[in-house]
Amino acid sequence: MHKTLKRYFPIFVLPTLSVFAVLFLVPFVMGVFLSFTHFKTVDSSEWVGLANYIRIFTTDKTFMNSLWLTVRFTVVSVISINVIAFSVALLLTRGLKGSNFFRTVFFMPNLIGGIVLGHIWSLIINGILAFFGVDITYDPSYGFWGLVVMMNWQLIGYMMIIYIAGIQNIPDDLSEAAAIDGASPAQTLFRITIPMVMPSVTICTFLTLTNSFKLFDQNLALNGKSADTALLALDIYKTFYDHTGLKLDQWHGEGQAKAVIFFLIVALIAFVQLRATGRREVEQ
Amino acid sequence: MSSIEFRNVNKTFDGGKVTVIPNLSFEIKDKEFVVLVGPSGCGKSTTLRMIAGLEEISGGELYIDGTLVNNVAPKDRNIAMVFQSYALYPHMTVYKNMAFALKLKKTPKKEIDEKVMWAAKILDLEPYLNRKPRALSGGQRQRVALGRAMVRNPKVFLLDEPLSNLDAKLRTEMRSQISLLHKRLETTFVYVTHDQTEALTMADRIVVMDKGIIQQFDTPEKLYSEPANLFVAGFIGSPQMNFIEADLTRRGNNLKAVFNGNEIIIPEEKARKLSSYENKSVIIGIRPEDFSLAKNGKDSIEIEPEITEMTGSEINIYFRLDGNRYIAKIKSDLKPDSLRTLYLKPDIRKLHFFDASTTRAIVH
Amino acid sequence: MHSKKRNLFNWSIYAVLIILSAVFLAPILIILLNSVKGSFYIADSPFTLPDSETFTGISNYIKGFTQSDFIQAFFNSVFITVFSVAAIVLLTSMTAWYIVRVKNIFTKALYYLFVFSMIVPFQMVMYSLTYYAFELNLNSKPGIILIYLGFGAGLSVFMFSGFIKSIPAEIEEAAIIDGCGPVQTFFRIVLPILKPTAITVSILNAMWIWNDYLLPYLILGSGNDKTLPVAVQMALSGGYGNKDMGALMAMLVLAVIPIIIFYLFCQKYIIRGVIAGAVKG
Numbered sequence: 001m002h003k004t005l006k007r008y009f010p011i012f013v014l015p016t017l018s019v020f021a022v023l024f025l026v027p028f029v030m031g032v033f034l035s036f037t038h039f040k041t042v043d044s045s046e047w048v049g050l051a052n053y054i055r056i057f058t059t060d061k062t063f064m065n066s067l068w069l070t071v072r073f074t075v076v077s078v079i080s081i082n083v084i085a086f087s088v089a090l091l092l093t094r095g096l097k098g099s100n101f102f103r104t105v106f107f108m109p110n111l112i113g114g115i116v117l118g119h120i121w122s123l124i125i126n127g128i129l130a131f132f133g134v135d136i137t138y139d140p141s142y143g144f145w146g147l148v149v150m151m152n153w154q155l156i157g158y159m160m161i162i163y164i165a166g167i168q169n170i171p172d173d174l175s176e177a178a179a180i181d182g183a184s185p186a187q188t189l190f191r192i193t194i195p196m197v198m199p200s201v202t203i204c205t206f207l208t209l210t211n212s213f214k215l216f217d218q219n220l221a222l223n224g225k226s227a228d229t230a231l232l233a234l235d236i237y238k239t240f241y242d243h244t245g246l247k248l249d250q251w252h253g254e255g256q257a258k259a260v261i262f263f264l265i266v267a268l269i270a271f272v273q274l275r276a277t278g279r280r281e282v283e284q
Numbered sequence: 285m286s287s288i289e290f291r292n293v294n295k296t297f298d299g300g301k302v303t304v305i306p307n308l309s310f311e312i313k314d315k316e317f318v319v320l321v322g323p324s325g326c327g328k329s330t331t332l333r334m335i336a337g338l339e340e341i342s343g344g345e346l347y348i349d350g351t352l353v354n355n356v357a358p359k360d361r362n363i364a365m366v367f368q369s370y371a372l373y374p375h376m377t378v379y380k381n382m383a384f385a386l387k388l389k390k391t392p393k394k395e396i397d398e399k400v401m402w403a404a405k406i407l408d409l410e411p412y413l414n415r416k417p418r419a420l421s422g423g424q425r426q427r428v429a430l431g432r433a434m435v436r437n438p439k440v441f442l443l444d445e446p447l448s449n450l451d452a453k454l455r456t457e458m459r460s461q462i463s464l465l466h467k468r469l470e471t472t473f474v475y476v477t478h479d480q481t482e483a484l485t486m487a488d489r490i491v492v493m494d495k496g497i498i499q500q501f502d503t504p505e506k507l508y509s510e511p512a513n514l515f516v517a518g519f520i521g522s523p524q525m526n527f528i529e530a531d532l533t534r535r536g537n538n539l540k541a542v543f544n545g546n547e548i549i550i551p552e553e554k555a556r557k558l559s560s561y562e563n564k565s566v567i568i569g570i571r572p573e574d575f576s577l578a579k580n581g582k583d584s585i586e587i588e589p590e591i592t593e594m595t596g597s598e599i600n601i602y603f604r605l606d607g608n609r610y611i612a613k614i615k616s617d618l619k620p621d622s623l624r625t626l627y628l629k630p631d632i633r634k635l636h637f638f639d640a641s642t643t644r645a646i647v648h
Numbered sequence: 649m650h651s652k653k654r655n656l657f658n659w660s661i662y663a664v665l666i667i668l669s670a671v672f673l674a675p676i677l678i679i680l681l682n683s684v685k686g687s688f689y690i691a692d693s694p695f696t697l698p699d700s701e702t703f704t705g706i707s708n709y710i711k712g713f714t715q716s717d718f719i720q721a722f723f724n725s726v727f728i729t730v731f732s733v734a735a736i737v738l739l740t741s742m743t744a745w746y747i748v749r750v751k752n753i754f755t756k757a758l759y760y761l762f763v764f765s766m767i768v769p770f771q772m773v774m775y776s777l778t779y780y781a782f783e784l785n786l787n788s789k790p791g792i793i794l795i796y797l798g799f800g801a802g803l804s805v806f807m808f809s810g811f812i813k814s815i816p817a818e819i820e821e822a823a824i825i826d827g828c829g830p831v832q833t834f835f836r837i838v839l840p841i842l843k844p845t846a847i848t849v850s851i852l853n854a855m856w857i858w859n860d861y862l863l864p865y866l867i868l869g870s871g872n873d874k875t876l877p878v879a880v881q882m883a884l885s886g887g888y889g890n891k892d893m894g895a896l897m898a899m900l901v902l903a904v905i906p907i908i909i910f911y912l913f914c915q916k917y918i919i920r921g922v923i924a925g926a927v928k929g
Contacts, residue, residue, distance in 0.1 A: 003340065004357075005750055005830045012746040012834075016739045016801055017758070022784075023798030024765055027776035034776065042779040088668070091661050098662075104915065105669045111911050111918075113859025115877040116903045119884045120675050123897075127678075153672065158922060165923045214769050217861045217877070224885055236771045237862070256775060263772045270767045338821050359827035371818035375840040385826035432822075 035257040038249040046249070052257035063258055065228070066235035073144065073231060074212040077151045081208050082201070085156045089163035090193075103164070107157035118221020121150040125222075136226065143229035146222055151212060159204040166200030167193065206273045213266060232262055287440060287472040288312040288335060293344035295330055295496075300342070304330055305496035308344070317466050317473040319483040322493035322519070328476045329444055331493070335474060336365050336442050349439055361440075364433035368445040370425045372417040372432075378404075379413040382431045403431040406468070407461075423454045430465065441466075443475045447482065459486060480520050484508070492516050514643040517569050517636060523600065525569045526610040529640065532561050541568060544605045546585045551632055557647040558637060566646065569636035572600070575612040575628045584627040601626070676904065683708055683897035708894035709902070718899060720872060721879035722906075728789055728875060729858045732796040733850050736804050739797065741846065744808035745838055749820075759809065765802035770862060773799075778866045792867050796857055804849050807924075811845040812838070848921040851914065858907075876903055 005012075030042065035052060039045035056063045088106060092099045109117070125146045126135045136142050170193065178188045194201075216233035223229035230238060239255035288311070295305040305327045312318045320328035333339040334346060337358035346353055353361055373381050379400060386396045404410045407427040417425055426446060433441055443462070447455045463486050466473045477483055483490050484504045492499040492507065492515070499519075500512040511517035517525050530543040532550075539555040539562070541548045550558065558566070578584040587603040601612045603626075612628050637646040684706070747755040777795070781787055786794060815838065823833045839846070861877040868874055870882050880903055884896055911918060 005746065008830045009746070011831065012742040013758075016743040016797070016805070019794055019798040020762070020765070020801045023777065023780070023786075023795050024768075024773065024801070025761070027773035027780060028765075028768060030776040031772050042776055088665075091665060094658075094661070096658060096661065102665050102669060105672055107919070108908065108911060109672065109675075111855060111907045112904055113861070113877050113907075115859075115861045115881045116900060119880060119896075120679055120900055120904075122884075123682075123900075124675055124678060153675070157672075161919055161922050216770075217859070220861070221881060221884070233769065233771055237774075240775055252775065259769075259771045259774070262769055263767075266769055267767050336821075336825060338824070358825045363825070365822070365825050367818045367822060369816060369818055371816065371822040373819065373822075373837060375843075384823075388827040388832070432826075436826075 031256055032260060034253065035260045036253075038253040040249040040252065044249075045253075048253065052250075052253045053261075055254055056257055056261070060254065062230075062235055062239070063261075066230050066232045069144070069229070070213060070215075070232045073147060073151075073215075074209060076148055077155075077212040078205060078208045080148065081152050081155050081159055082204055084152065085159035085204065086163050086197075086201075088156065089160045089167055090189075092160070093164055093167045103157075103161070106160055109153050110155065110158045112154070114215075114217025115221045117150065117154060118218040121146060121153070121218075122222050125149075136222070140226065140228040143223040143226045147215075147219065147229070147231075150218060150222060151215070154218075155208055155211060159208065162200050162204050162207075163197065166197035170196045202273070202276060206270075209269060209273075210266065213269070232258075236262060287314040287316065287349060288474065289347040290331075291345045291347070293334065293346060294342055295327070295334065295339065296342045303496070308496070308498065310491065310498060310501055312472060312474065315470050315472055317463070317475065317486060317488045318491060319475045319477060319487035319489075320491045320493060321477055321480055321483040322499075324478060325495075326493040327496040328478075328491075328493050330496075332442055332444055332474060332476045335440065336363055337361055362438050363440045363442055364436045364438040365442040365444065366426075366429045366433050366446045368448050370417075370429040370446075370449075372425055372428055374417050377414050377416055378409060378420070378428050378431075381417070381428055382435050385432070385436050399435045399437075400431075403434045406434070406465070407431050422450050423458065426450065426458060427461075430462070434465075434469065438471065440472045440474060441469075443473065445477055446475075447477070448479075455482075462486065481522065484520070492519060494519075510645070510648045511569075511636065512645055514567065514569075514638050517638070517645070521571055523572050523611045523613065525571050525636070526612075527567050527569050527638075528605065528608070528610070529565055530568050531565050532558060532563065534562055541566075543568075544585075548583065548630065548632065548635075550635070554635065554637065554647050561637075561639075561646065565640055567638040567640050567643075569638060570630050570634060572611040572613040574631040574634040575614060576631065577614055578627040578629040581627055583632075584629040587626055587628055589626060601628075603628075679897055679900050679904075683894070683901045685894065685897075706898075708898040717872070717874075718876075718879060718902065721874050721876045722902075724789065724868075724873060725858060725876040728792055728796075728864070729854055731790075732793045732800070732857050733853045735793055735797050736800050736853050737846050737850055740801050740804035740849070741808045741839065741842060742834065743801070744805045745812055745834055747805070748809050748812045749817075759805070762802045762805040765799075766806060770799075774862070774866065781867055787867050787869075789868070789873055792864060795863065795867065796853075799863075800853055800856070804853065807849050807852075808842065808845060811842060815841055844920075845924075847917050848924050851918055851921045855918075 034042065034045055036049060037045035037047050038052075092102055112120070122136065125142070129135050129138070129142065134142075136146055174192055174196070175188060178192055183191065214233055215231050216237070219229070219231045219234045220237075223234075236255055236258045239251055239258060243251040290308045290310050293305065293308040294303065295308075296303045308331065320331055322328050330339055334341055335348070337353070337356065341354050348361055348363070373384065376384065382400045382403060383396045386399065391399075400413075401410075404413060407430060409424070409427055409431055412420060412424060412428075417428070420428065429446070446462070447458050450458060459482060462473075462475075475482075475486065484507075487504055489501060489503055490507055491501045494515050500507060500516045502510075502512075507516060507520050511520060511525075514527065518527070528543050530541040530548075533540055533542055539550045539558060541550055585605070587601075587605070589601045589603050590609075591600075591602040593600040593602075597615065599614050601614060603610055603612070636648050638644065639646055685708075747759050777799075781791065781795060785791065819837060819841075820833055823837045828836065859877060860875070861881060864875040865878045865881070868878070870878055874882070880899060883899055
């Protein structure tokens with residue numbers, strides 16, 4: 001069977017592979033290469049070694065600022081989203097009537113695209129702040145917290161679904177045994193429920209982490225006009241496209257170097273996550 | 285003309301590193317029901333799959349109906365296969381499952397319908413034609429798999445442990461159904477199983493395999509009464525044949541087998557063939573069912589039963605000699621007291637003698 | 649006594665849930681309500697209900713439609729999403745099947761390459777991809793479909809591979825014996841069995857592509873080919889002050905409605921997809 005199928009490579013694999021190679025692999029490799037150059041366009045590059053990387057960490061402050069901002073944002077979002085999502089999941093797995101309705105309502109925001117989402121919240125937040133005579137650009141922390149609230153709104157429903165599935169997968173006999181043993185609700189929660197849904201916790205942590213870290217669309221829509229509230233992805237974008245004139249080649253090179261570091265951090269997170277899940281799954 | 289012939293076929297995996305079947309040569313006659321039997325990993329399924337064309341032949345030649353088929357695609361070999369897991373197409377109805385191969389050959393609709401209905405009738409599948417596999421029981425699925433094969437009118441039916449996933453009662457029922465089918469269709473059947481009872485009840489001839497090598501290829505009766513070596517003797521027959529090592533000594537006119545302080549006189553016809561083994565040791569095999577109870581120690585073995593099991597019409601007696609465990613199967617209307625000493629008399633016509641070093645049979 | 653306590657407990661849970669639902673639905677309701685108010689009143693008092701003075705009916709919607717080439721953008725998005733998803737599902741399922749069934753070093757490397765691509769953030773390839781897209785004349789609607797295939801192949805191949813591994817090889821062997829060649833085996837046997845995964849992959853890709861902003865903006869720009877998110881962004885981040893708030897509100901509502909309808913129809917599959925995606929993750 002393999003012998004015959006092997007010959008069919010051009011039909012089964014070649015289309016996907018060629019598009020993948022030309023439109024992903026090549027740009028990726030070029031991206032890595034260009035991060036070590038100054039370039040106005042892709043075919044006019046000049047090798048500068050580590051100059052871009054050095055600039056990022058020394059003279060150009062925007063990168064470190066957005067990195068720090070992104071880290072803070074991610075940490076706050078991951079914690080708030082997961083705690084709330086898990087709590088809501090607990091409430092919705094008690095077999096109360098109408099749980100499905102609530103589930104539908106909470107999940108819906110997840111489908112709304114980043115740009116639309118950002119603008120909806122932009123209007124609402126500016127509307128609220130208008131009472132105080134300011135808008136979202138007044139203080140960076142307004143932009144920050146606005147982003148956090150919006151992120152929660154979007155992701156709580158998604159994580160809640162995963163937690164609900166995890167909680168529902170706990171065998172009934174465990175909680176029954178606990179009840180017979182005389183465990184209080186709080187004890188059941190911490191000694192049984194939470195340990196048993198650890199796989200879901202790992203997955204949700206991973207998803208919220210990567211989503212928050214890589215956030216772009218919503219950031220652009222909500223904070224586009226503010227100065228200091230660009231997360232990493234937006235900062236990279238600005239480095240590329242918000243500059244004109246001289247030194248464009250320098251900005252491009254720097255943008256690409258930022259992108260490479262961005263990629264490395266995301267890859268590191270994924271790698272650590274994979275290790276952590278792998279180990280814990282075995283223990284389960 | 286033979287239906288299937290293996291000529292010096294060898295099969296390797298991993299680019300030649302692992303040899304599963306070193307050198308296989310045998311012929312299956314047209315319309316025969318041949319069973320390939322042996323322990324797990326003996327190469328029986330691989331052999332079957334080579335006939336099907338699902339495994340490549342690393343060396344040698346395979347002929348089906350006189351044609352060399354080493355490089356012929358499965359669909360051109362005119363064979364049909366029934367898998368252990370039935371392998372029914374889950375998204376198609378029973379009817380469509382059975383009609384599929386014909387549809388691929390662009391058979392006219394009317395003919396397809398005739399053939400499917402014919403098979404469905406024989407296999408009692410008419411009420412289920414519009415159901416999907418997941419709505420069927422194990423036995424029903426098995427019948428659909430058979431029907432799917434039948435409809436194609438193949439020259440050879442290949443069956444790979446088709447009854448292994450059924451419960452014991454269903455298995456017995458399906459065994460006879462498959463045998464009946466074979467008689468009715470008058471086509472060659474090649475059947476793989478690890479269950480020697482299935483082999484003995486269904487086969488015209490049986491291929492006993494171990495580690496990729498044919499141990500014996502014979503009728504069930506011959507395999508039972510004249511096993512070619514220790515492996516076949518121990519594999520065929522349940523409970524397993526008893527083996528004991530004995531020394532052959534001559535006392536006067538008689539050749540005697542001596543073990544454990546017991547002596548048995550070997551009958552003249554067998555003694556002739558054993559003459560070269562005088563004063564050496566051989567392995568004697570005797571089946572549990574070839575013992576009878578004796579009143580005294582003449583020509584018998586004195587034993588103390590460890591466990592006795594009553595199985596309806598018979599009693600299984602477990603005893604030890606020299607630390608080894610043996611079984612005797614006795615008719616139960618003779619009720620022994622389970623703790624007392626017994627005298628077991630082996631039927632000396634049914635003694636089997638094996639060479640201790642080559643494990644081959646000397647005389648039966 | 650115990651049941652009374654339980655009842656009280658349940659009611660307080662309901663209270664919490666209802667409050668939360670209100671908070672969750674509020675943003676959409678606010679936009680909805682504001683979309684039928686006159687522009688002036690939106691800026692002035694965004695959180696009041698419309699009354700006879702402020703209510704303007706659907707005039708905002710009409711303005712929204714005409715002002716931003718909304719309809720054009722909507723159909724662009726539909727075209728791109730539908731054909732990209734179709735291309736991705738068809739081609740990646742084929743590739744995944746090949747990779748799983750033909751086991752050699754090459755296919756193994758290919759598999760890891762695809763998995764690797766799932767981690768790479770868009771910004772990494774943003775600039776060079778745009779450059780090559782323009783070089784190869786792919787800056788059109790059909791062109792962006794290819795780009796989505798290239799960028800989305802990773803996740804889809806990964807998900808299909810996972811599921812294909814659980815299809816018993818015997819079913820495909822039966823198909824071979826019945827007379828199928830590889831192409832027939834794939835389309836008549838494997839693909840129908842893959843249906844649930846295909847639906848999940850379709851939904852995940854559709855959600856991503858429909859809502860995508862940056863790639864269509866860079867490749868298709870803000871002209872006639874622009875997609876819905878781009879249109880929304882263009883309209884809502886214009887200069888200060890002279891925005892037509894009413895029209896903008898209407899636009900947001902119109903952008904959200906198709907999604908909500910899609911969701912209410914496909915809810916079961918979407919949620920299944922979320923859980924499936926999480927398990928693989």
